Amino acid sequence: MKARTMAGGFAAAAVMTVGVAVGGFGYAAAAPGDFSTLPVDPNLITDSLAYNAAPSVFNPNGRPGVETVYIHRDGSRQITSTILVLPDAQAASAALDGAKAELAGKVANSKTQPAAVGSGGTMLTGMSPDGSKSVTVLSFAEGNTATTLEFDGAAKDPAPSDLVLELGHKQDTAIRDWQAS
């Protein structure tokens, strides 16, 4: 009887161990190179159902990182989160500069202003080249990561700057938490 009880206890412990291994503990369980937990869902700062996430693309364009597109349920707005994880802060800063230069050519009538997010944060606002969409891009570096959050909406419905900055701050915090794990 005692042996049977002990066996049952070991079995229960084994099941719990397997459960923990499978379920994980969020950031703490993020393995090196696992970027799935990096993007911050914009529904955290909306009515919680506004955006639907497309499947994340890992290592977009062959660069280490993750890109996730969130589409508003009415289809008129889109948020694209791109987080590149580079070998060091210098590489991240260089990647950020490259991204800014690329955006400058893609956004018409653009205006750039500093943003107090991460390191070297900037917010660029403008229109798509054909004038059909508003475009707002927040870019910043955090340690060895370079992040761009692009907000595309109707021409007369640009993303509010407070929303852009709020999501940027949450994304920056998530990156720092991920780096610390």
Added chain:
Amino acid sequence: MRKIVMALAIAAVMSGSVATSQTAYAAQSSHDTNVYIQPAVPIGPKVQMLDCYGTTGSMGCGPGWVWRDGWRGWGCYPC
């Protein structure tokens, strides 16, 4: 004698009424006791700002705001 008394009485009564009437006229002319009340200015229709749809705002948004599905999902947004 009786006629004299009657004449004096009549004279006294007439002079008193005349004097009293003068006093009354004087009071009326110099001390107007009527208080002039300015008629109240009619208050015009109250102006109440309307939201984009011509109502006072649904879902408690209030004037100048409108309830719609925007960047933050359903919520109150400026018109």
